[in-house]
Every structure is written in C-alpha cells, then in structure tokens.
Amino acid sequence: MATQSSETTESTESIERTLASGGFRLTGPRRALVEVMQALGGRFSADDVVEAAPGVGRATVFRTLRLLQDLGIVCQVVLDDGAVAYRLASGGHHHHLVCSECGVVSDFSSGDLEGLLDDIARRTGYQVDAHRLEVYGLCPACRALGA
Amino acid sequence: MATQSSETTESTESIERTLASGGFRLTGPRRALVEVMQALGGRFSADDVVEAAPGVGRATVFRTLRLLQDLGIVCQVVLDDGAVAYRLASGGHHHHLVCSECGVVSDFSSGDLEGLLDDIARRTGYQVDAHRLEVYGLCPACRALGA
DNA sequence: CACCTAATTGAGACGCCGGCTCAGTATGGT
DNA sequence: ACCATACTGAGCCGGCGTCTCAATTAGGTG
Numbered sequence: 001m002a003t004q005s006s007e008t009t010e011s012t013e014s015i016e017r018t019l020a021s022g023g024f025r026l027t028g029p030r031r032a033l034v035e036v037m038q039a040l041g042g043r044f045s046a047d048d049v050v051e052a053a054p055g056v057g058r059a060t061v062f063r064t065l066r067l068l069q070d071l072g073i074v075c076q077v078v079l080d081d082g083a084v085a086y087r088l089a090s091g092g093h094h095h096h097l098v099c100s101e102c103g104v105v106s107d108f109s110s111g112d113l114e115g116l117l118d119d120i121a122r123r124t125g126y127q128v129d130a131h132r133l134e135v136y137g138l139c140p141a142c143r144a145l146g147a
Numbered sequence: 148m149a150t151q152s153s154e155t156t157e158s159t160e161s162i163e164r165t166l167a168s169g170g171f172r173l174t175g176p177r178r179a180l181v182e183v184m185q186a187l188g189g190r191f192s193a194d195d196v197v198e199a200a201p202g203v204g205r206a207t208v209f210r211t212l213r214l215l216q217d218l219g220i221v222c223q224v225v226l227d228d229g230a231v232a233y234r235l236a237s238g239g240h241h242h243h244l245v246c247s248e249c250g251v252v253s254d255f256s257s258g259d260l261e262g263l264l265d266d267i268a269r270r271t272g273y274q275v276d277a278h279r280l281e282v283y284g285l286c287p288a289c290r291a292l293g294a
Numbered sequence: 295c296a297c298c299t300a301a302t303t304g305a306g307a308c309g310c311c312g313g314c315t316c317a318g319t320a321t322g323g324t
Numbered sequence: 325a326c327c328a329t330a331c332t333g334a335g336c337c338g339g340c341g342t343c344t345c346a347a348t349t350a351g352g353t354g
Contacts, residue, residue, distance in 0.1 A: 025321050025330060046311070057333040062312055078225065080277060084311085097273050108267055116259045117282065124253060125287035126244050130227060132281045135264065140272035172301060172350050193340070204304040209341055231340085 010073060010088065012038070018071050029056045033064045043077055043085040043105045077105055080136045099139035101146065106139070157220065157235065159185070165218050176203045180211045190224055190232040190252045224252055227283040246286035248293060253286070 010018075015034055016026055024030075036052045037044065044052075050061050065086055068074035075089040077096050087096075087105060094109040113133065121128045138146065157165075162181050163173055171177075183199045184191065191199075197208050212233055215221035222236040224243050234243075234252060241254040260280065268275045285293065 023330095027321070027331065029332070059313080059334080060332055063331085066312095076229075078279065082223075082231070084229070097267065097271060097275075099273070100276065106271060106273070108271060110263055110267065112259075112263045112266070116257060116263065119259070120244065120255055120257065120282060121284070124244060124255060125290075126246070126253070126282075126284045127290050128244075128282055128284040129247065130283040132225065132279065132283075134279045135267060135273075135275055136277040136279075137268070137273045137275040143272075143274050174302065174350070176303070206305080206342075207303055210302085213341095 010090075015068075015073055018073060022071060024067065029053075029060050030064055032056055033061065034068075037074070037086075037088055043087045043103065045083075045085055049086075078132070078134050079103075080134075095133045095135065097135045097137065097139075099142055100136050101138055101142035104139050104141075108135075157237075162215075162220055165220060169218060171214065176200075176207050177211055179203055180208065181215075184221070184233075184235055190234045190250065192230075192232055196233075225279070225281050226250075227281075242280045242282065244282045244284065244286075246289055247283050248285055248289035251286050251288075255282075 012031075012034060016031070019026055019030065032053055033049060033056060036049055040048055040052060046061060046065060049065070050056075050058050053061065065074060069076065069086075072089055074086050075094075077085045077087055077098060079085060079098060080100050085105075090107055092109070094107040095113075097106040097108055099105075113131075117128050117131060120126070159178075159181060163178070166173055166177065179200055180196060180203060183196055187195055187199060193208060193212060196212070197203075197205050200208065212221060216223065216233075219236055221233050224232045224234055224245060226232060226245060227247050232252075237254055239256070241256040242260075244253040244255055246252075260278075264275050264278060267273070
C-alpha cells in the first residue's frame, strides 16, 4: 500500500497560509487533520482520517475535508466502484489514474482534454463549465507483477 | 424538466430479449420497472423509480437497477454535486453532458478521448482499462433563458 | 397440464457516508 | 485582557444501497 511520498504535495506552512488568507482560523483540529492526511499519504477515506485523528470529532473531519476541497488543498477521487476517496491535491487542475489492483493514485493533466471539450461544446451548443474524468487501470508495478 | 423523448432508447422488447438471452427471468416486477423508467424518461433517481412503482419493493428496484446496468441497459450519471442518477442507456459507450440548471442529460461519444487515453497510457506506463467522464454546463435552452 | 427447482421477490433491518443542531470552546483582532 | 464570532464535538438525522430470510413465481420437464 506504498505511501507515495510524492511530488508537489503542499507543505504544511503553505496550507496554513492558504487557510489564513481565506479568512479562516488556524485551529488545533485543522492543523492536526492536515498532519494526519500528510501522514496517510496517497489516498484515504474520510473514515481513515477519523480513525487517524482520535481527538477530532467526525463532523469536524467532514467539515474540514470540505473546506480544504473548496480551497483546492484536497481533492476527491471517485474509485472504480463508485466509492469516494480523498487526497492532498498537488497543484492545479488535474485528473486521476487509479490502479484497480493496489489502489495507488497518480495525477495527470491534459491540454488535449480542453480541446476535446471545446469540440463537444461546439457540437452540442452546451456551455461547458466543468467536468470530471477518472481513469482506471493497472499501474506499472502491478502490471509487472500480475499478468 | 423536458422529458427528452429522445433517440435510441431501447424498445421494451429488445430489453426483454437481452434479459432472456442472459439467462434471466422475465418477471412482473422487472417488466414494471422497465416501463416505469421509460415513462420517467431522461434521468431519474433510484427513489423516483421506487415511488413510481408502488407495487415493487425497494430492494428489487436496486437489484434491478444493478442488473440492468450490468446488461448495459441502464447507465449511471454522476451529477455535479456527486449524487448519482440513472438513465436508460442509448447504445454503446458514451459520456454525459449534464445541464446544471435544468438537469437534462445529453449523450456524446468521442473518438478523440480514446486517443487521449492512449497517450496517457504511453506517458505513465499504466495499462488503461476504464474511465469515467462527465461534463457539466448549460444546455442550449438554459443558455437562451439565463444570462 | 401438473410439477419441480431455482431464480426472484418483499419486508425490514442494517451499514456507511455525510450533514445538521446546538451548546460549549477557542481564535485572533482590539 | 477582552470580546465577537468562527469553530468544535456529541449525538441525532437522513439518503442511498445492501443483506437476510421466508414466501412466491418463472419456466423447463415429463
């Protein structure tokens, strides 16, 4: 369940700065939750966070998860079975590649997708405002192991 | 809330044929549910179906919804708020354009997306097996009304 | 047509995820 | 130090979907 100690995950300080600049308070529970999420790494469920932060109430976990999503610090991952997981966001707009074997999540972004959406907009007359894209498959490691 | 009396929605008979050829029984409740879903049109929640089919148990509605999904007769739509709706599928692989104003759903498919996914696979080393894409915006009608 | 077996059903309990309420607490500006 | 108010936690609530289990029914068979 390899904790990708990966890339651009935002530092605690930068997260705290983002909170502050949004006019939000920097409270104990919030600090604790950010730390917990960093420690969990990769992706985690709301309940993972609840269990890993015994001092913090369930409601606060959900509220904080939502707040951090609104601030772009945390993002949701829709798994292939429809379940929802969370993840510290590593930067701007991106999508997820989820390994259906080990569950590891990688990010990618694609300028091509924007072109594709423009095309859809043109063909359908819709004004396209947002989208969701999740991709499922086998990560290189699991490919190497399995068949 | 215009019930797009649209395109390629499969006929009752073809649905019954699909059930039969899968080795599933053609029961009263199943017939009733298919009719109800056709009458509901567009997209509907599981609960819409439950309410519109008073004679059929809740469990059966959910079971049938799942069965019809497996058979490709019904598909899920993930709405912009994360809620899930259902819809009679109109053919093969496709994606959804959901109007965030009136909720109407249109289908589209895109060969370009496949190319994009190939590209992702190449760049990341993942073996891409499946994906989810939902697009949100304003349908032409709502664009005309709203600003 | 009657019969038999396995698939299906319905009622209701259950579980998970997330939100709401409301009284109590803590933050951070003055 | 003080105060307004943002935040918290405990518990209850509600939606969505699944499970169990006894009763029913589809549809193949002789």
